[in-house]
Amino acid sequence: MSGGRAEDLIRELARDLDPVDPIPRIRTVVAGVAALWFAMAGIGLTVLGLRPDLVEATLQVRGVAVVFVGLGLAGAGGVIAALAMGVPGREVLARSALAVAILGMVIAAASGTLLFATNPVADARVPFTGDLACLTVAMLVGILPALGVVWFAGRTVPFRPLILVLAAAAGTASLGAISAHASCPHSEMRHLLVAHALAPAVGVLLLTLPLLVALKRFRLERSDHR
């Protein structure tokens, strides 16, 4: 048994004890991240305007709605997984949310691919700049919620920071892609696949490194305050 040495350490730790504030509840942080997302999406829609036929364009072809259901699952799952991953004792929540996020990404990508494969490319093909514009909006809308997620993660004890950051990047890029869709004027299926359904993958490519750096910085700041 650990015996006296462990008990010596316990006495020393008790002597070292300072009061600490517990981290906020995960559901509170989820609400905060959602508020950031709404705020960024609101700014985006104010600048770019809402697509007038948004409901028709989304529901007219069943697969289009499925893409956005997938993105919604990827967004919610990725954010919740990233928030739960650093909190000891919340592994079940983290794993379940991660599974939902992966499922959502697969649904979005598969539906997008299927729509692209089964619908002929329109004459008025969306130019590359159109794809780039939607991806940029998705990333810009997603970056602040992503920083919110990573800020919280910096206050926790993430055991696998890379997986946490991947989940955060994919999740918040998915949320950004949903916002981009609301102002996107294009209905072409190739554009839907490249600039909307695959936005989580683009988010992973673009946001992972900056978010890892931010996580490191937030953790360093946190350790300075302890």
Place this chain on the structure above:
Amino acid sequence: MAAAQQGDADAYQRLLTELLPFVSGIVRGRTGDDPAAEDIVQEVLLSIHTARYTYRPERPVEPWVRTIARNAVIDWARRQARARGRESGVDAADLADARVDSPSAVLSPGVERALSSLPEAQRQAVVMLKLEGLTVAEAAERAGTTPGALKLRAHRGYRALRDVLGRDLL
């Protein structure tokens, strides 16, 4: 735990004492009769201490502790694997040469002053781990203390040095 988060040292000491068999059980369940089990138990106690703010009072404490213990065992196993990898590629004589005989020989005057301002136990821990390159176990043995307590001293020492020198130096 909620009382400990508010700074109640007695409640904290009672809690850790009550958790000790639980933690030992988890660690020994994963390490078997490995002699390092006792050190890992102390690392878990230290991790509980540094991560105590991540506990939410409305949630049960055991899953929280179990995760911290499991992660400590995995960390230990990874360190063991890395150490085995290093040992296989490095000659023991090279290791001895790499250690610094006189720490002051490689320090700037500012760092030396900051180090000398630390309490002796913290200074000794920082010097042994960061300058002499000893392992935690070796340093603890030389200091006549436990690896967990030595880590705690080094942790306090790093914090104090960081306050004096700025974080970029560490």
